[in-house]
Amino acid sequence: MAARRGLIARLFGGRERARRDASPSWAPPSVERILALTEGMVEPRESALLHRLARETREGCIVEVGSYRGRSASLLGAGSLAGARRPVYAVDPHAEFRGLLGGEFGPLDREAFYRAMLATGCWRIVRLVNLSSEVVTPRWTEPVGLLFLDGDHSLEGVRRDFGCWREHLLAGARVAFDDASDPELGPWRLIEELVSGGDWRRIEQVGRITVLGRA
Numbered sequence: 001m002a003a004r005r006g007l008i009a010r011l012f013g014g015r016e017r018a019r020r021d022a023s024p025s026w027a028p029p030s031v032e033r034i035l036a037l038t039e040g041m042v043e044p045r046e047s048a049l050l051h052r053l054a055r056e057t058r059e060g061c062i063v064e065v066g067s068y069r070g071r072s073a074s075l076l077g078a079g080s081l082a083g084a085r086r087p088v089y090a091v092d093p094h095a096e097f098r099g100l101l102g103g104e105f106g107p108l109d110r111e112a113f114y115r116a117m118l119a120t121g122c123w124r125i126v127r128l129v130n131l132s133s134e135v136v137t138p139r140w141t142e143p144v145g146l147l148f149l150d151g152d153h154s155l156e157g158v159r160r161d162f163g164c165w166r167e168h169l170l171a172g173a174r175v176a177f178d179d180a181s182d183p184e185l186g187p188w189r190l191i192e193e194l195v196s197g198g199d200w201r202r203i204e205q206v207g208r209i210t211v212l213g214r215a
């Protein structure tokens, strides 16, 4: 019986896992450290913004659409761990995809994503949802306090993603759009529509990221 229990403990790594989670010496990595450990598209100032937005999220969960190799998900995860520890969902199918800016994406990015989670320790709070938003959101139940959109930058793509998550946003939610400064791209055009519609207002702009809140 004891041998069987020992085998089960070894198989499931119970003690090791408990030791890592409870370790008083573990602290979430800094923005600079995440930039050094991960691959991604966001630059230092934008990275600091994502970290701060996640740290300031007190209610609801954090959803990212477009996770690539885990840089922005790690920034959101580390920010959340330094704040109210809201769960972070990283939504990306990691399927073959050619972005409007010429980027080629696919399943190899999933491997790099997992590596980034291990390197940064952000697996503690980031959950990969390896599907597209329209598959996920019809049965979604958790209110969203922060939404970061960085997936398909075509107008129909970003409109679809925003439309999928819209009904799940808390009244005080923030919505951050990457690649929002180029009038040729979907995020810029959707933001213009949302702001001129009167329901949304610009809160801040850092680099290519624009943050909206309800008007």
Ligand SMILES: C[S@@+](CC[C@H](N)C(=O)[O-])C[C@H]1O[C@@H](n2cnc3c(N)ncnc32)[C@H](O)[C@@H]1O
Binding pocket: 039, 040, 041, 042, 065, 066, 067, 068, 069, 070, 071, 072, 073, 091, 092, 093, 094, 095, 097, 099, 103, 105, 106, 109, 131, 132, 133, 150, 151, 152
């Ligand atoms: C610009 S990259 C994201 C970069 C990432 N946010 C970072 O800075 O670390 C775009 C990502 O969007 C993903 N993508 C494409 N279509 C998507 C969809 N329908 N839902 C979610 N992600 C999608 C691609 O697989 C790719 O990983």
